[in-house]
Amino acid sequence: MRHRRYAQFLWAGRELLTHPGATLLMALSMGLLTTMMATGLLLSQALTATTSRLLDQGPDLVVRRVTPNGGQPISSQAADLALKIPGITEARPRIWGTVSTPQAAVTVVAADRDAIARLTITAAIQAPVRGEAVAGSGVHLPETDAHLVLHGTDTITVRITQRFPQETDLATHDLVMLHPDDARRLLGLALDEACDLALAVFHPDEAEALLPELARVFPWPVHIATRQETRKHYATAFGRRGGLAALLYIPAVIALALLTAAVIRQHIGSRSRVGLLKALGWTSRDIVGLQITKAAIVGLPAIAGGLMLAYALVYAPSQTWAGMLLLGWQETAPIMHLDAGFAAPVFLEVAGILLIPYLAAVLWSSLVQAASNPHDLLNRGN
Template sequence: MSLNSHINVLDFTLQSLLRRKFKNLGILLVFTLIVFITGSILFLSYSFKQEAMLILKGSPELIVQKMSGGRHELIPVKISKYIAGIPGVSSVEPHYWGYYYDALIKANYTVVAASTPLSRNNRMLLGRLPEKDETGVVALGREVAKARFVDLGGTVALLSSAGELLDFEVVGIFEAESELLTADLVVIGLPDVIKLFRIPDGLATDLAVSVSNETEAPVIAAKIRTEFPDTRPILKNEIIRTYDAVFGWRSGLIVTLFAGALVAFIILAWDKASGLSAEEKKEIGILKAIGWETSDILEMKFWEGLAISLSSFLLGVILAYIHVYLFGASFFAPALKGWSVIYPDFRLVPFIDPYQIAMLMSLTVIPYIASTIIPSWKAAITDPDEVMRG
């Protein structure tokens, strides 16, 4: 087949698309909507997972918590001496933190004691972080500062568990590599955390265990669990799997909510695959009668299906990218972030998984092209006179 023949087929394909422009435009819109919804969910869930990986990048390999009645409670600091003596453990650090409910704005804060790892993992926007043993000063997440209408040098009051009002000067407003970590964060000195939550001497919220060789973490966790049966060692890998499962489940839930649109696309593809319209059959019969080969007709239908499906796919993916990474995924982000009064207001760093894009294309573009070619092939191998008579 010469180059001119291919050009003629392409030209006729274009004319055929324009003749049925309203029908093709409807297909294009439905196809684009399906790709947009699915692409947005894939981009968003994958980016959230990558953000979670950034958060956990500098975290310890093992967190040890004490359990009572299936609930987390304060852990004795003295057991850190035994844990530090386990071969493979490089350090054990008690962590002091808790959740504070602010009745003023009806939101929960995460209050954390200032520490060296926190200083390493965060970059300040304004000011500084409190020192570990400093009192009366606080560093706030940007969303907490906005909610309380305070800026650098302002004052924030927190009510302690003893009913005492504690005043703090704002010395820093900060963010991390991911604002998912810092949006609701309040950082104060260790003495203030102990006073705010009335933590008894010798107790901590949990113990952070750093391991020299990460592959030994499960063995170390088993030793801790054997020696202290009322503790729960949590591996970093377990936290990562939890994030992966949560975002995967939530993205699946959103897809379920839009199942109607998916069903509409399936019906559309099935309608295409089940046969051609009388007009399309007549067109194929005329083309066969004037000398077109079966291969010419299949090529025309291939380009027709490719033009619609690929245009819809690219448009849907581009719109999904803009929606997620430029407009913060305003349609789907609340469902994937979870419920909170203080939502992290941040712009996701673009993380795109080529495998997901390829999978999305294989589930949309390829089936549509196949559903276009197969009925056309059946009509093309039939006698032209029979096809035109229907």
């Protein structure tokens, strides 16, 4: 029995090799279609999960002073006001903003005491002194010089003495960390002023319950952003891009329909061969088994190869194409170290979408042939 089945596999392979060009084209089309569909799904899942995990490390709440003219700096003493509210465990005045360089805009952040204490342990980054800076891997410098000109409220020039590791690109790709005095000068802040206040709460899930109390404790109107809002911001951005990427599915579905039609046509074209096999004593079951085996020998490896290619595209160690193509980076893009563990549902989903219509088409046309009279098949085939 086992030998018979092996012989059937071999015979199916032999039949496929009678038309090697058509077989190869069919496999390539299915593989590319699979890659196209799986890459988008895998990338969106991995980006959402990675973003969510990274944002969990950021502040629970961000308090910003607002006026009708926009944001205003806050006094560093505002942290003491926030800490009066039970449930708030940490209040950190932040000095940061977006400024321009001759090449591109960058995000600057002041190296406060907390930041340096943690960075020294985690990434071996030393505190920058005045006139020096730590930059991410995407901050470009003139070739002959290590100095970076930053244009903000004031213009300053700093020397890049350290770089953040490339593994931290998702957080630091175009980040410049400055001495607090340099950052204040650049952003136009007075000595005891900060841009906003980052808060940590004891129960992150209940952070929203603290919003009314927080709004009351400050003597000026504030805007409070929660982590949920930040997550929603990123989810919306990915959703919008994902929606655009979904437009690719329209040609993919058309291609799938064409492939199915090609399979049916191929089977109709092989009527005389099936008639001959039936005349030689092959049963209907043998005929259906042969056609299904043929379809599986082409379809399964093609889809498996396409899925592997999609996985490699998304999780390659130095993957930057997503940033370049989808997220607006031009000369340089952050290396995406994305979270894994989502391949199984995506693989099953894509394989199901492609295999079910393909195998259904094969099964239907095989059953029609198997049920026909060999004489008719031979006559019509000729």
